[in-house]
Amino acid sequence: MLSKSQIKLITSLKQKKFRQEHGLFVVEGVKTITELLASSLKLHALYTTETLNSSAKNEVLVSETDLKRISFLKTPNKALAVFEIPKQPTIENKGLIVVLDDVRDPGNLGTIIRLCDWFGVKKLVCSKATVDCFNPKVIQATMGSITRVNISYVDLETFLKDVEAPVFGAFMEGENVYQSALPTDAVLVMGNEANGVSKAVENLITEKITIPRFGDLQATESLNVATATAVLLSEWRREGS
Amino acid sequence: MLSKSQIKLITSLKQKKFRQEHGLFVVEGVKTITELLASSLKLHALYTTETLNSSAKNEVLVSETDLKRISFLKTPNKALAVFEIPKQPTIENKGLIVVLDDVRDPGNLGTIIRLCDWFGVKKLVCSKATVDCFNPKVIQATMGSITRVNISYVDLETFLKDVEAPVFGAFMEGENVYQSALPTDAVLVMGNEANGVSKAVENLITEKITIPRFGDLQATESLNVATATAVLLSEWRREGS
The missing domain is CATH 3.40.1280.10 (SPOUT methyltransferase, trefoil knot domain)
Structure with a gap:
């Protein structure tokens, strides 16, 4: 079960100002989530209807109804993840x-x-x-x-x-x-x-x-x-x- | 005012089988419609909230409510036109x-x-x-x-x-x-x-x-x-x- 405050936080991330305030963003769909889990991004929470078999500590199994509640998509795609917005290092002006x-x-x-x-x-x-x-x-x-x-x-x-x-x-x-x-x-x-x-x-x-x-x-x-x-x-x- | 049969015809054109049955398709938005009016395509009907000042005989002024009824868009864009699907001539396999x-x-x-x-x-x-x-x-x-x-x-x-x-x-x-x-x-x-x-x-x-x-x-x-x-x-x- 998702708490009201979790739902509120996630749905707020549709808006840029809340993404900036919390330093978090949302990713949907197993394929993209799997790719980001393998990257250097830090996972905040993963909500999924079936385990992604990842080593993610923050994985929460949810019902399809719950997923629908937090998804930004018309047809939610099995999983929704919240990642931390990374600090972009300043890189050289080269190339x-x-x-x-x-x-x-x-x-x-x-x-x-x-x-x-x-x-x-x-x-x-x-x-x-x-x-x-x-x-x-x-x-x-x-x-x-x-x-x-x-x-x-x-x-x-x-x-x-x-x-x-x-x-x-x-x-x-x-x-x-x-x-x-x-x-x-x-x-x-x-x-x-x-x-x-x-x-x-x-x-x-x-x-x-x-x-x-x-x-x-x-x-x-x-x-x-x-x-x-x-x-x-x-x-x-x-x-x- | 739009008749029930007009509304039924237009909304049916969302589906390929009805586009093929009637030989008609829908275009929305003043810019694209104006461009197609200037082409060789044959206009079937034009529904618009303000005249496009075109020489189109089939222009029908409609209210925003009516436009909303026939539009496929969340936010209808002032005009909707129905054009005839052209017969594509067979052209040479060149280039x-x-x-x-x-x-x-x-x-x-x-x-x-x-x-x-x-x-x-x-x-x-x-x-x-x-x-x-x-x-x-x-x-x-x-x-x-x-x-x-x-x-x-x-x-x-x-x-x-x-x-x-x-x-x-x-x-x-x-x-x-x-x-x-x-x-x-x-x-x-x-x-x-x-x-x-x-x-x-x-x-x-x-x-x-x-x-x-x-x-x-x-x-x-x-x-x-x-x-x-x-x-x-x-x-x-x-x-x-």
Whole structure:
């Protein structure tokens, strides 16, 4: 049985301010939980309808009704875990750094974290208005790669003014990325879903790049920010492969 | 005021079998509707809380309550349109053709259609178990590019046996795509989210390719099918840019 205070704590973690207050976040689904249990993250509590056979001390067996009470999903997925938000160490500005200027969609952020992990980008720097990476929908989309990428939320203007490497930005109008020199030490800025890179950040960009369009030129749509990130990270890495 | 039979017809279009029976599909949101009105698609009816100022004969002004009654969204977005499902002409097997082997997630299919549009892929061939491209969530994710890509649902084994171009497939183990020769006339097969390319289809693939992983090699996750498609289509096109 779950106590009222446990239920209250867990459901409060849907909101960023309570995640920050308690230093905790929620993960659902056996697959992702198993992956995070094997990482360096510290488990706070694990609620599951059948034992995960892990060595987790904090495992609590619950009924499906109880799981439904605490789950953020329409169809709860056998287990829900609460982990401690890790303290991100400050890491060097070396190699390729991805910067997000107000990415708002949790699915996009989750996909971008997974891409950073795949393409070996160790550092992801987000503007303060970017969706929180411990948002349950982000966690769902990262598939565990959140533990392998160093993510921080900072004032982008301050960060970009300090950085020594050239600052690239993805724009609709810019140099053809397929013909650009992409240095090992670099910053790549991706903009907001609707508005792209903000004016203030645009002023700090030294190289505007673009993914050329090969289809019907009359169509004005842009690429989705996550798929554009996929193409750009691939361009950065392909030479070294 | 909407009649009961109108409401019944529209809400039935959530299901594939009724979309096929009536030859109609639903689009929501002013932006996507405006884009589709400008395309070759035939409008069946447009329900809107304020006139879209289009020359649409079939525009019906409705109250927000009525819109809520027919909308598939939690927060209806000012307008809902019903379009006729177009007859897809059979087009030649030329250039790059993308084939989907049981892609199930509507967001992934929508993103892949948008990518085909961007990278000038005219023909998308789906297995019969791939999610229906007139599913409302797919339409939402395509942002109008559905009118610029020829999409068909066929028996993949029959299609792949007939095709003359080499058949590439995305696999976890395969030739490094960055070092592969990618011919202009080719078929690229992308597999299911959880299981990849099915055994029967794998037997018909002539070239297995892979996007190398640059991050931590211990992590076993794959790339999401939509972001993998983004990288592969970019590789096919970059030479010509």
